[in-house]
Amino acid sequence: MATKQRKAGTEGTTVNFPGVTAEFHRPDHVIPTRDDLSGAAETVRGYLPSGQMLAFYGGLGALTAFSVIEWPVAAAIGAGVALAQRAGGTASE
Structure with a gap:
């Protein structure tokens, strides 16, 4: 067969x-x-944020995890920083 x-x-x-x-x-x-x-x-590696920004986002996530700030506020802060960096400026300037 x-x-x-x-x-x-x-x-x-x-x-x-x-x-x-x-x-x-x-x-x-x-x-x-x-x-x-x-x-x-x-x-x-080209798409990952720098070490400084990774620490910033990690801290933002930790603040959210420990309920220091609410998640919509953390999302707005993170999105605002990401948009500001794309516009040409950096968060450290």
Whole structure:
């Protein structure tokens, strides 16, 4: 019923049923190289905030977690700082 066959360098299995024939092939897997992984890491680092801003956002989150400020206020502060930085200024200036 099932037969193994070789087709264009890949191994597959063909199953013949009445009225239908199914072919199953092993998928091609691509293993990323070290250069691929380092390129992806550099891309992610480009989107992360600086260490100073990461500490600011962490502190803002801690204040919210300990109920010192409410979460809508913290979200408004965080969004305002992010928008101000995108506009060209930095929070430390």
